[in-house]
Amino acid sequence: MFSGKTERLLEWLAVARAESIPVAVFKHACDDRYHDEELVTHNGRRATARPVASAEHILRLVGDARLVVIDEAQFFGIDLVDTCRQLAEAGCSVVLAGLDRDSWGEPFGPMPYLEKMADRVTHMTGRCAACGGEADHTQRIAPITGTSMIGGSEAYEPRCSKCFVAPPIELRR
Ligand SMILES: [Zn+2]
Numbered sequence: 001m002f003s004g005k006t007e008r009l010l011e012w013l014a015v016a017r018a019e020s021i022p023v024a025v026f027k028h029a030c031d032d033r034y035h036d037e038e039l040v041t042h043n044g045r046r047a048t049a050r051p052v053a054s055a056e057h058i059l060r061l062v063g064d065a066r067l068v069v070i071d072e073a074q075f076f077g078i079d080l081v082d083t084c085r086q087l088a089e090a091g092c093s094v095v096l097a098g099l100d101r102d103s104w105g106e107p108f109g110p111m112p113y114l115e116k117m118a119d120r121v122t123h124m125t126g127r128c129a130a131c132g133g134e135a136d137h138t139q140r141i142a143p144i145t146g147t148s149m150i151g152g153s154e155a156y157e158p159r160c161s162k163c164f165v166a167p168p169i170e171l172r173r
Contacts (some may be wrong), residue, residue: 003124003135003158005097009069010045012095016067022063025049027057028075030150039071049155055083067090073098074108081113103140103149103156104166126158137164 029051074094110163128135135158
């Protein structure tokens with residue numbers, strides 16, 4: 001997180017819109033929100049994203065889009081891999097953004113599989129909140145309570161691999 005990946009998604013959208021390519025934008029409805037949401041970046045760029053509960057909803061809702069953009073891809077199940085394959089076979093370009101490591105530094109959901117099937121992968125990093133180095137981990141800084149791991153900057157900060165400390169493994173979910 002905090003690496004500018006949403007900004008990169010919006011750049012793809014801006015190019016598609018300039019070329020009048022129909023687009024569909026999705027994000028995972030990871031916290032039961034089902035109203036349209038905006039992807040907003042720090043510099044004010046924005047796009048409307050439709051929250052969906054699973055990858056199969058994407059296939060149902062994609063319509064005539066030729067570019068499908070999916071944010072928070074790490075929250076989807078492994079079936080997102082097959083969904084992306086079906087979209088590509090139907091002639092869609094698919095651009096995804098997501099975290100490749102979870103709060104324990106382990107592979108996150110379908111991300112490793114999506115990386116292997118992608119034509120192009122861009123690894124983006126943030127700045128470590130502890131030492132200022134290159135951050136490729138997400139540090140949980142809020143206590144883990146209940147079942148939800150959802151959170152923003154109040155619960156997570158970017159860390160490098162040296163400063164990252166995994167929470168107790170028994171809390172992994
Ligand atoms: Zn560090």
